[in-house]
Amino acid sequence: MRKSKFTEKQKLSILAExxxxxxxxxxxxxxxxxxxxxxxxxxxxxxxxxxxxxxIKELEAQNTRLKKMYADLSMNYEILEEGYVMGKKALNPKRQERVIDELSKKYSVRRICVVLGFRRQTYYKRKSGHRPEVVDDQIAKLLHEVTKEYLAWGFWKVFHYIRNQGVIFNHKKVYRIWKREKLNLRQRPKRQRIRRKFEPISLPKEVNKGWSMDFLSDWVMSSDKKSVRIINIMDETSRRALWTEAHQSISAKKLTDVLDKVLDYRGKPDYIRCDNGPEFISKKLAAWAQKHDIELKFIQPGKPTQNAFIERLNKTLRTECLNLSWFHSLEELNEEIQNWFQHYNFNRPHQSLGNISPYDFERTMLDV
Incomplete structure (x- = not known):
């Protein structure tokens, strides 16, 4: 396109003429x-x-909008700032009402509720006389009265009790007040169970290579009916009862003393199988086993079948001895147990051993 020989200034001058x-x-x-x-x-x-x-018109309109927007934002910022100073976190309706009443002297209720995130409906309902905190205080007072009289009752028992008395409220409302007043019963935390790996029972081929031990509980019918604990130790291969004795209590120290006595006349095994009782998982027993180079094999918690040999011995002792008599003293109980175990080791036929006694089975193993 050919360039014009007139400049813009010349064109404007000609138009002016x-x-x-x-x-x-x-x-x-x-x-x-x-x-x-x-x-x-x-x-x-x-x-x-x-x-x-x-x-120019567009810029003027945009400038007007920006001025209005700035004015709105400034007003909203002032509302937020004043509302925060007065109410901090005005979470409950009572505090929200106080903040709105104070700010409504300068701003509209609608703007205050929009900026602060309050519900106008709640505010106007409270102004008309609907105040839920009064009802909440009445429910809280009633809950305290019932829980003071019935200390062991939980929430649902208390809730149905007050409902049967004619106090009808939604269970969620009552539970909210129940939690606010911290009326929950204190529950004992569950003790974390020990985790053990599963180990299948492998029967040793030689006598005195593996032992099992466990406790058994019973009663002595004295004047105060005392409970006693019986410690049982057996050889897994021959099923021979190595030690049985009743005590009122058996600590880890007493348990290691018993094991020392068994070691003196029986010799050292490769391992001892037991459950996760407090005496068996104690540091004292672990130190004793490490000192004598004996492995402690723990079964999985809640799996008594993994210690089946000693559990079967406990059942036999209970059905053939403990359940047949009343014992009036600890000495009488121990005497009866010792007599029965002499019979168990030397005379009683054992089905898994070919219907011979554990003593005869050990003699056969030694001859072989």
């Missing part, structure tokens, strides 16, 4: 331009003026 009263024909003759060129310049100038006017 026309505005001063010079005709188009004289103007075109004077500057040697065609009428079409003149009208083209004039139309271009008018369009520029229109564009500038439209831009």
């Amino acid at each position: 026309h505005d001063s009263g010079l005709s188009v024909a004289d103007l075109c003759r004077k500057h040697q331009i065609s009428p079409a060129t003149f009208y083209k310049w004039k139309r271009s100038k008018e369009q520029e003026v229109d564009d500038k006017e439209r831009l």
Whole structure:
């Protein structure tokens, strides 16, 4: 496109001459331009003026919107700042009402609720006399009265009790107040169970290679009916009872003393199988086993079948001895147990041993 020989300044000067009263024909003759060129310049100038006017109007409208937006944001910021100073975290309706009452002197309730996130419906209901905290205090007082009289009752027992008395409230509302007043019964935390790996029972091929031990509980019918504990130790291969004795209590120290006595006349095994009782998992027994180079094999918690040999011995002792008599002293109980175990080791046939006694089975193993 060929460039015009007139500059923008010259074009504006020519258009100004026309505005001063010079005709188009004289103007075109004077500057040697065609009428079409003149009208083209004039139309271009008018369009520029229109564009500038439209831009000015848009800027003015945008400026008005920004001023209004700034005013709204400033007002919202003031509401937030004043509301936070007065109410901190106004979470409950009572504190929200106090904040709205104070700010409504300067701002509208609608704006306050929108900015602070409050519900206008809740505010107006409270103004009309609906105040739930009064009812909550009445329920809390009633709950305290019932729990003071019935200390062992939990929430549902108390809830149904007050409902049967004619106090009808939603259980969620009552439970919220119950938790707020910290009326829950204290529950004893569950003790974490010890985790053990499963080990299948492998029967040793030789006598005195593996032992099993466990406790058995019974009663002595004295004047105060005392409970006693019986310690049983057996050889897993021959099923021979190595030690049985009743005590009122058996500590880890007493248990290691018993094991020392068994070691003196029986010799050292490779391992001892037991459950996870407090005496068996004690540090004292672990130190004793490490000192004598004996492995302690613990069964999995809650799996008594993994210690089946000693459990079967406990059942036999209970059904054939303990359940058949009343014992009036600890000495009488121990005497009866010792007599029975002499019979068990030397005379009683054992089905898993080929219907011979444990003593005869050990003699056979030694001969072989």
